[in-house]
Amino acid sequence: MGRAPCCEKNGLKKGPWTPEEDKNLVDYIQEHGYGNWRTLPKNAGLQRCGKSCRLRWTNYLRPDIKRGRFSFEEEETIIQLHSILGNKWSAIAARLPGRTDNEIKNYWNTHIRKRLLRMGIDPVTHSPRLDLLDLSSILYNSSQMNNMSRFLGVQNLVNPELLRIATSLMSSERENPNDLQLLQNLQQNQLCNSQIQNQIPQLLQHNELQEIPAACVSFPSETQIVEPNVEQFPSDFTQTADWQSNGIPLNFTEDYVNPLPSYNYYGSDHQTVMDPSPENSAFYSNNSNQNFSFASVLSTPSSSPTPLNSNSPYINSSTEDERESYCSTMLKFEIPDILCVNEFM
DNA sequence: AAATAAGACAACCGCTCTGCT
């Protein structure tokens, strides 16, 4: 195992900070500044480890900390950034002046995450939660099961419920191509998210990533989602040569720079446009309006407190219910009636 | 009014990264 917790040494104090400890820490930092956290507690007369002091300062005592309820703009920003960055709380916090990574993380876990789950959205992938659907019976009788699972990229998942809905959608293709398109959209969106997130650490390390496909950030208009486009769907599912073992189409890496159908939490008016300069980009969308500057996401904010602006009426709502109601109303993907998500909530 | 459950958030733990020697 790892080393022993630093506070176990020398009988240092743990647990909640007292007002006296806070005052000692603040007084010391105001006089001497912070840094060298290891020696700081001793110099400040605190029976705490340096790490505990640093956390207390950065998460609570720092004078620029903004306390209180998150605004709607902040919440919207968090969701958008989380869809790109995942659980990179410090990177998200960098775009929210006055908020700490810890605070954002807590807020996500206690508020936003639960709300997305209630809305049937997977808070990890920001995609509809197909895993919750009751799909258990049909596919075991289907000769298409293996090929469908390849199409879905879930052969390692072997989730019969997911496979069943896929089959249902396949069987209704002729009657309702919209459902099929939805399934494909969801699949593409998930692939896009996972690919981007996999590449983020590498690209950050080499400072290569200037832009990421905005289709994975904010999403095109509703018409793009509901428009039938069965040509994009492999007509013959036995042609598995076009599909990689991980379920990703071989040509996907070429295609995924194109705008992908996806959804929007707050409506198409909230298209995020930041520093569109595709000519300098490692990734770019064919639609320049959908570019999103990843570098700007990660950089420390300068002047604008909420760079991801919103003019939505959402920000005028005040209660948790109103927020959820707004989110539900403005969601740009639609869950078909056959997906009785509520039963699983 | 008391007991219990759920929610909210502060704090801790362990790991990783970075810079220095």
Next chain:
DNA sequence: CAGCAGAGCGGTTGTCTTATT
């Protein structure tokens, strides 16, 4: 290059508050 310390990060736990029964 290896080893070390400091710092930062994300996940988890602990504790307090509020709501419900």
